[in-house]
Amino acid sequence: MDHFDYVDGAMQVEQVPMAAIADAVGTPVYVYSTATLTRHVSVFRDALSALDNPLIAFAVKANPNAAVLATLAKLGLGADVVSGGELLRAIAAGIPADRIVFSGVGKTAEEMRLALGHGIFQFNLESEPEAEMLSQVALSMGKRAPVAYRINPDVDAGTHAKISTGKSENKFGIPYDRALESYAAARDLSGLDVQGVAVHIGSQLTDLAPLEAAFTKVGALVAALRDAGHDIRTADLGGGLGVPYDPALPVPPSPAAYGEMVCRVTQGWPVRLMFEPGRVIVGNAGALLSRVVRVKQGAQAPFVIVDAAMNDLLRPSLYDAWHDIRAVTPVGQRAAANVVGPVCETGDTFAMGRDMDVVAAGDLVAFMTAGAYGATMAGTYNSRPLTPEVLVSGDKWAVVRARPPIEALIAGDSIPDWLAD
Numbered sequence: 001m002d003h004f005d006y007v008d009g010a011m012q013v014e015q016v017p018m019a020a021i022a023d024a025v026g027t028p029v030y031v032y033s034t035a036t037l038t039r040h041v042s043v044f045r046d047a048l049s050a051l052d053n054p055l056i057a058f059a060v061k062a063n064p065n066a067a068v069l070a071t072l073a074k075l076g077l078g079a080d081v082v083s084g085g086e087l088l089r090a091i092a093a094g095i096p097a098d099r100i101v102f103s104g105v106g107k108t109a110e111e112m113r114l115a116l117g118h119g120i121f122q123f124n125l126e127s128e129p130e131a132e133m134l135s136q137v138a139l140s141m142g143k144r145a146p147v148a149y150r151i152n153p154d155v156d157a158g159t160h161a162k163i164s165t166g167k168s169e170n171k172f173g174i175p176y177d178r179a180l181e182s183y184a185a186a187r188d189l190s191g192l193d194v195q196g197v198a199v200h201i202g203s204q205l206t207d208l209a210p211l212e213a214a215f216t217k218v219g220a221l222v223a224a225l226r227d228a229g230h231d232i233r234t235a236d237l238g239g240g241l242g243v244p245y246d247p248a249l250p251v252p253p254s255p256a257a258y259g260e261m262v263c264r265v266t267q268g269w270p271v272r273l274m275f276e277p278g279r280v281i282v283g284n285a286g287a288l289l290s291r292v293v294r295v296k297q298g299a300q301a302p303f304v305i306v307d308a309a310m311n312d313l314l315r316p317s318l319y320d321a322w323h324d325i326r327a328v329t330p331v332g333q334r335a336a337a338n339v340v341g342p343v344c345e346t347g348d349t350f351a352m353g354r355d356m357d358v359v360a361a362g363d364l365v366a367f368m369t370a371g372a373y374g375a376t377m378a379g380t381y382n383s384r385p386l387t388p389e390v391l392v393s394g395d396k397w398a399v400v401r402a403r404p405p406i407e408a409l410i411a412g413d414s415i416p417d418w419l420a421d
């Protein structure tokens with residue numbers, strides 16, 4: 001895997017031994033590779049090099065760590081944000097407002113005001129009531145908000161139901177068939193400057209066909225809207241490109257194949273194209289490093305109990321997601337094992353009957369491809385502090401989010417007066 005490799009029998013990230021990080025910071029800990037982030041940005045950008053000045057807005061939800069965002073900001077990426085919090089994080093990390101797009105079905109008036117105040121590039125509206133609210137907020141500030149409507153193309157992305165966003169029954173976007181009416185209504189809202197069309201049909205897509213179907217619908221709508229007199233200047237094609245998790249499954253289309261399809265489908269569109277990649281930029285740039293607490297006998301296979309849990313990496317519990325689990329110092333033997341965390345839920349299971357490196361108590365294991373939707377979805381269930389994060393660059397590394405002391409978690413609550421004595 002990219003920049004997570006074995007040197008003299010032990011896993012390193014770039015030039016730093018994983019064991020050195022574990023010894024210094026403790027486990028569990030997320031570890032990110034700057035070299036992989038940089039490579040992914042250039043691969044994605046190269047795939048779109050035939051386009052004129054595309055805006056590549058990293059989906060901050062995939063990994064909002066300040067150091068990761070600052071790395072991507074230095075590489076010239078923009079940001080796709082879905083909350084005021086993500087907006088402020090992106091700006092704090094150095095991403096200019098004119099490269100920021102704001103998505104999401106539930107933007108509040110306060111978040112709209114914040115984003116208008118910063119002068120973001122585009123709001124992706126997801127309903128007519130939202131358009132009316134944004135227009136009012138913009139007028140109250142003496143501004144016009146640059147907007148696109150996110151259309152729901154009713155295309156099956158062929159991904160997990162919980163991360164599919166482009167079917168008519170999903171909460172996202174406005175119905176494609178009513179788009180002309182919605183745009184006509186938006187034109188009458190004087191606080192809006194209607195500039196674009198947006199789409200995003202889901203995440204971890206492993207087939208280009210649904211994306212092509214959705215983009216084709218966007219192209220037809222851009223043409224119809226321009227014919228109807230709308231000054232459409234942008235088309236936001238969202239994110240969603242999948243990454244390889246399980247080597248037993250077919251490899252998802254490469255960014256180059258995605259770029260070839262995009263360039264073919266969008267040939268001649270009179271707009272600036274925008275993209276919101278998340279997973280494909282950060283997924284393989286991160287691993288969750290964990291230590292085996294003990295190994296317990298199981299009916300079919302031993303339970304390898306690690307010190308990471310569902311609160312640290314939720315994807316296996318939530319989506320039955322598959323992450324490669326590797327010994328940091330493999331002994332050269334493999335066997336079936338069940339890998340579980342310490343949380344008191346049966347769902348706190350990373351793998352069942354997995355053929356993997358044999359490990360023993362005290363050994364380190366790495367959950368691979370954990371850079372996207374890993375730390376960002378972590379919680380404190382079972383009163384486990386949030387997982388720390390480390391960024392590596394060559395032979396340098398730094399803690400970019402410290403492990404909070406348990407006292408901080410306890411101090412976050414307060415006991416009301418009437419219980420005080």
Ligand SMILES: Cc1ncc(COP(=O)(O)O)c(C=O)c1O
Binds near residue numbers: 062203204239241
């Ligand atoms: C609106 C929007 N844009 C972009 C993304 C990023 O998706 P991905 O990480 O699959 O590239 C998401 C998440 O699926 C999203 O909801």
Ligand SMILES: N[C@@H](CCCC[NH3+])C(=O)O
Binds near residue numbers: 061203315
């Ligand atoms: N959290 C999901 C992706 C959701 C994308 C959000 N639009 C995952 O881990 O795969």
